[in-house]
Amino acid sequence: MAQDKKFVKEIADINEDFPKWYTDVILKTELVDYGPVKGTMVIRPYGYAIWENIQKELDVRFKKTGVKNAYFPLLIPQSYLMKEAEHVEGFAPEVATVTHAGGQKLQEPLVIRPTSETIICDMYAKWMESYRDLPILINQWCNVMRWEKTTRPFLRTSEFLWQEGHTVHATEEEAEVETQTMLGVYKDFAENCLAIPVLTGRKTDKEKFAGAVATYGMEAMMLDGKSLQAGTSHYLGQNFAKAFDMKFLDKDGTLKYGYSTSWGVSTRLIGALIMAHGDQRGLVIPPVVAPIQVIIIPVCMHKDGVLENAQKLCDVLCDAGIRAEVDKRDATPGWKFNEWEMKGVPVRIEVGPRDIENGKMMAMRRDTLEKAELSLFDVDAVKALLATVQQEMLEKSRERRDSRIVWAESVEQILAGVDNKCFVKAPWCGCRECEEKIKEQTQATARVIAEDSADGKVCAVCGKKAEKIVYFARAY
Amino acid sequence: MAQDKKFVKEIADINEDFPKWYTDVILKTELVDYGPVKGTMVIRPYGYAIWENIQKELDVRFKKTGVKNAYFPLLIPQSYLMKEAEHVEGFAPEVATVTHAGGQKLQEPLVIRPTSETIICDMYAKWMESYRDLPILINQWCNVMRWEKTTRPFLRTSEFLWQEGHTVHATEEEAEVETQTMLGVYKDFAENCLAIPVLTGRKTDKEKFAGAVATYGMEAMMLDGKSLQAGTSHYLGQNFAKAFDMKFLDKDGTLKYGYSTSWGVSTRLIGALIMAHGDQRGLVIPPVVAPIQVIIIPVCMHKDGVLENAQKLCDVLCDAGIRAEVDKRDATPGWKFNEWEMKGVPVRIEVGPRDIENGKMMAMRRDTLEKAELSLFDVDAVKALLATVQQEMLEKSRERRDSRIVWAESVEQILAGVDNKCFVKAPWCGCRECEEKIKEQTQATARVIAEDSADGKVCAVCGKKAEKIVYFARAY
Numbered sequence: 001m002a003q004d005k006k007f008v009k010e011i012a013d014i015n016e017d018f019p020k021w022y023t024d025v026i027l028k029t030e031l032v033d034y035g036p037v038k039g040t041m042v043i044r045p046y047g048y049a050i051w052e053n054i055q056k057e058l059d060v061r062f063k064k065t066g067v068k069n070a071y072f073p074l075l076i077p078q079s080y081l082m083k084e085a086e087h088v089e090g091f092a093p094e095v096a097t098v099t100h101a102g103g104q105k106l107q108e109p110l111v112i113r114p115t116s117e118t119i120i121c122d123m124y125a126k127w128m129e130s131y132r133d134l135p136i137l138i139n140q141w142c143n144v145m146r147w148e149k150t151t152r153p154f155l156r157t158s159e160f161l162w163q164e165g166h167t168v169h170a171t172e173e174e175a176e177v178e179t180q181t182m183l184g185v186y187k188d189f190a191e192n193c194l195a196i197p198v199l200t201g202r203k204t205d206k207e208k209f210a211g212a213v214a215t216y217g218m219e220a221m222m223l224d225g226k227s228l229q230a231g232t233s234h235y236l237g238q239n240f241a242k243a244f245d246m247k248f249l250d251k252d253g254t255l256k257y258g259y260s261t262s263w264g265v266s267t268r269l270i271g272a273l274i275m276a277h278g279d280q281r282g283l284v285i286p287p288v289v290a291p292i293q294v295i296i297i298p299v300c301m302h303k304d305g306v307l308e309n310a311q312k313l314c315d316v317l318c319d320a321g322i323r324a325e326v327d328k329r330d331a332t333p334g335w336k337f338n339e340w341e342m343k344g345v346p347v348r349i350e351v352g353p354r355d356i357e358n359g360k361m362m363a364m365r366r367d368t369l370e371k372a373e374l375s376l377f378d379v380d381a382v383k384a385l386l387a388t389v390q391q392e393m394l395e396k397s398r399e400r401r402d403s404r405i406v407w408a409e410s411v412e413q414i415l416a417g418v419d420n421k422c423f424v425k426a427p428w429c430g431c432r433e434c435e436e437k438i439k440e441q442t443q444a445t446a447r448v449i450a451e452d453s454a455d456g457k458v459c460a461v462c463g464k465k466a467e468k469i470v471y472f473a474r475a476y
Numbered sequence: 477m478a479q480d481k482k483f484v485k486e487i488a489d490i491n492e493d494f495p496k497w498y499t500d501v502i503l504k505t506e507l508v509d510y511g512p513v514k515g516t517m518v519i520r521p522y523g524y525a526i527w528e529n530i531q532k533e534l535d536v537r538f539k540k541t542g543v544k545n546a547y548f549p550l551l552i553p554q555s556y557l558m559k560e561a562e563h564v565e566g567f568a569p570e571v572a573t574v575t576h577a578g579g580q581k582l583q584e585p586l587v588i589r590p591t592s593e594t595i596i597c598d599m600y601a602k603w604m605e606s607y608r609d610l611p612i613l614i615n616q617w618c619n620v621m622r623w624e625k626t627t628r629p630f631l632r633t634s635e636f637l638w639q640e641g642h643t644v645h646a647t648e649e650e651a652e653v654e655t656q657t658m659l660g661v662y663k664d665f666a667e668n669c670l671a672i673p674v675l676t677g678r679k680t681d682k683e684k685f686a687g688a689v690a691t692y693g694m695e696a697m698m699l700d701g702k703s704l705q706a707g708t709s710h711y712l713g714q715n716f717a718k719a720f721d722m723k724f725l726d727k728d729g730t731l732k733y734g735y736s737t738s739w740g741v742s743t744r745l746i747g748a749l750i751m752a753h754g755d756q757r758g759l760v761i762p763p764v765v766a767p768i769q770v771i772i773i774p775v776c777m778h779k780d781g782v783l784e785n786a787q788k789l790c791d792v793l794c795d796a797g798i799r800a801e802v803d804k805r806d807a808t809p810g811w812k813f814n815e816w817e818m819k820g821v822p823v824r825i826e827v828g829p830r831d832i833e834n835g836k837m838m839a840m841r842r843d844t845l846e847k848a849e850l851s852l853f854d855v856d857a858v859k860a861l862l863a864t865v866q867q868e869m870l871e872k873s874r875e876r877r878d879s880r881i882v883w884a885e886s887v888e889q890i891l892a893g894v895d896n897k898c899f900v901k902a903p904w905c906g907c908r909e910c911e912e913k914i915k916e917q918t919q920a921t922a923r924v925i926a927e928d929s930a931d932g933k934v935c936a937v938c939g940k941k942a943e944k945i946v947y948f949a950r951a952y
Contacts, residue, residue, distance in 0.1 A: 033599065033602070033603075035548070035549040035595070035599075036549075036552075036553055036556070036595065036598060037549060037551050037552075037553060037586060040549040040551065041549070042546070042547070042548050042549065042599055043546055043547040044546055045544035045545065045546045045614060047546075048544070048545050048546045048547055049544070049545070051547075052545065068521035068524070068525070069521065069524050069525070069528060070518070070519055070520055070521045070523075070524045071518070071519040071524055071527075071637060072511070072518050073511040073512075073513060073516040073517070073518065073635055074550075074588075074619055074621070074635050075513050075516065075572070075621075075635070076512075076513075077512055077513060080512070093578065093579050094578055094579075095577070095578075096551070096574045096576070096577035096578075096586075097574060097575065097576040097577065098572045098573060098574050098575075098588070099573065099574075099575045099576065100572070100573040100575065100585075101571070101572035101573065101623040101634075102569065102570055102571075102572070102623030102624075102625070103569050103570075103623075109576075110513060110572075112550075112574070112588075119511070119512065122512060123509060123511075123518055126509070127509075138521060142619070143550055143618070143619065145550070145551075147577040147578030147579075148578075149578070158577075159549055159550050159551070161547060
């Protein structure tokens with residue numbers, strides 16, 4: 001408690017001013033900095049290392065489903081964006097446009113991709129001739145740009161990094177299966193790598209992707225009770241196929257339009273993990289994506305054998321595939337403890353002269369701040385500890401989230417629920433008007449449609465027969 | 477030979493029309509396609525997989541030297557580009573400019589990064605306060621854009637992918653060491669991963685990077701005798717430090733400007749490996765960067781046990797870390813042989829009923845087309861074969877290159893040398909005029925300055941005392 005107060009000086013109070021806590025933490029831990037152009041961010045090495053770990057974990061999962069990576073151009077002819085009616089309506093207002101290049105005015109302005117359905121579908125149309133060419137399963141890791149009015153690092157920036165998968169299939173059913181498969185990949189990744197439990201489900205039409213038939217999302221609860229859309233998977237039907245003439249010769253000898261999907265997650269996920277796990281001391285990063293999993297602090301660093309043993313420990317941990325480092329800087333252990341707690345390193349190990357004498361080392365978990373004495377150089381014990389931290393961070397988040405899902409049968413109850421930092425499940429008639437009324441009166445939006453049956457329920461707004469049960473929350 | 481003729485039908489003759497051979501091969505093997513905007517390319521999965529392998533190999537090498545990855549914004553305020561006089565002169569003519577975003581005209585135009593020295597130095601100036609913050613060693617993997625008039629996929633495109641490393645140091649010496657270290661990393665990578673021998677050395681002032689004190693390059697000989705600049709490492713001195721006010725408080729208590737470096741390689745490397753190793757049948761990809769290292773062709777695929785054994789072989793190879801695939805498509809083995817030879821897979825293994833009966837498999841090397849019988853499932857033999865291919869591809873390239881370096885003492889001899897598809901070593905007085913004369917009369921440019929002493933030699937152009945021995949070549 002006394003120690004926590006020390007941190008309050010540097011980092012805004014997490015309970016009183018969560019937005020400022022977030023900004024303080026991401027800047028002080030050097031995850032990110034503001035770029036010179038409004039709304040842009042620089043992802044600094046400590047933040048980028050999280051992104052690299054996210055990429056590695058997701059990329060393996062994508063490839064296991066048969067997806068391959070490729071790269072499509074950044075600049076899209078403005079006319080392409082216009083080809084799908086809903087799509088242009090959704091994205092045109094926020095694009096950045098290149099009008100001059102190589103010292104000359106361009107004949108047609110080019111937009112920096114806000115997402116790549118248009119240019120990718122145009123290429124797919126060239127590549128697919130027969131059913132033998134399908135499915136096409138391609139992902140790209142890239143930067144995209146959406147000129148947003150209100151920005152916050154990781155959560156909403158004019159440029160961000162993401163992956164966008166784009167697939168085409170011969171049948172509606174296959175495309176729908178793909179949409180669900182990738183949603184499942186995202187859920188598995190969010191829970192088992194980021195230790196963030198997510199609600200997955202279909203979005204309402206109001207919240208769906210511009211140009212999709214159906215959008216499925218995964219929603220994560222942040223510490224302030226707000227929801228963060230952490231990933232989406234879209235079933236695009238034949239909307240883009242028709243706009244871009246994506247046809248193939250089917251087995252029966254007729255030309256047909258393909259069915260496409262797209263799905264993406266972005267550097268937003270870094271914001272999600274900060275706001276799902278942090279505390280007053282700073283970041284708490286789950287081991288799977290932590291840039292440094294184990295920080296070793298030599299105590300009485302200049303005494304004989306301390307640094308050597310600390311380095312030896314680091315070497316055996318690294319050899320076992322653990323991302324470990326020794327902090328050899330000329331500073332007190334106490335200062336280093338604070339520093340690495342703020343940076344959210346999952347496990348800290350102290351090695352001092354007495355520990356070495358006794359063949360022991362002291363390990364501290366960042367998530368619970370619990371300490372445990374381990375045998376010196378016991379790699380398996382460290383591995384087990386990291387696995388426990390990973391598992392228990394998910395469990396703790398899940399318990400927290402589950403205890404904050406409430407039921408409502410009126411707009412007042414929805415308001416009370418979100419004011420109380422909860423996700424609110426409520427019955428809904430299915431009409432846009434009622435959805436908008438809820439937003440106006442509570443600032444909550446429909447996050448995903450629940451699986452529950454709405455039988456016998458009435459809409460929380462209009463009192464008519466309910467069609468769906470929906471999760472409402474205020475959202476990032 | 478008869479078989480080679482078959483390929484000639486599809487792919488232009490490598491000796492008669494090398495540029496068309498290149499274009500035919502990259503399109504037919506689906507490495508790349510043209511994007512809708514002039515000068516842009518789509519890197520298709522087979523091409524992108526090479527890039528992923530290049531990234532993996534380089535990234536490990538960078539990190540071993542203490543470099544960390546980060547990400548800086550795509551868009552740079554136009555005014556930043558203007559801050560370093562030489563830099564703006566070099567890059568301003570080829571930038572693409574964003575003038576409108578979010579539906580409004582921007583107050584200041586933004587340029588899409590042609591390279592990121594300016595925006596990165598601006599951030600470093602914020603981050604470095606004392607000598608304790610140095611060196612800063614950061615790399616980024618990203619897209620850049622240079623609006624070029626004449627473009628060819630991989631070799632010169634308006635947008636390309638690359639890595640750019642940017643470091644700052646407290647002393648001139650440290651920065652110079654970094655410049656050489658990274659040049660060494662590139663050379664090691666080019667030779668041991670791409671199997672391409674490279675000449676490394678300092679560039680003449682005419683050929684150096686806009687804003688550098690000194691540029692070091694590595695040059696690779698293509699099959700047509702032309703040189704391809706495969707990577708560069710720049711010592712920037714205090715040029716950018718002064719332009720961006722990159723100062724730090726040194727140990728002696730005084731404020732000093734830092735010394736910076738930058739270094740980069742790009743998707744050009746894919747073009748390099750195609751033009752360094754290809755033949756009439758298509759690509760020849762060195763194992764270290766090959767998307768597929770071993771392609772397994774089942775012969776008499778529908779006979780009992782053939783597919784099962786082919787798949788089992790694939791599994792044991794993959795378990796051993798080899799990138800192997802079975803071609804199970806409904807086509808003849810002969811068709812598949814052609815296909816995978818064109819695609820340059822380093823080793824092909826045929827598995828038929830008789831092979832299985834005898835516990836054997838037939839392996840063919842793509843580089844020499846030599847066949848060898850191996851024991852079925854002998855993973856070590858396959859590993860050894862891949863290592864041999866990798867090694868011998870480098871040796872063969874090196875012998876070829878070395879046999880094509882000639883000495884010249886006049887412009888006529890330089891012309892004869894490059895006409896004969898050679899690199900030409902010639903003495904040079906050091907003046908820009910003579911360098912330009914050579915270019916005018918031979919289309920050859922100074923590639924790198926050789927280590928050799930110029931003592932007693934006279935300039936091949938003006939006959940005055942030579943200062944340097946230089947490698948001249950026509951270049952991509």
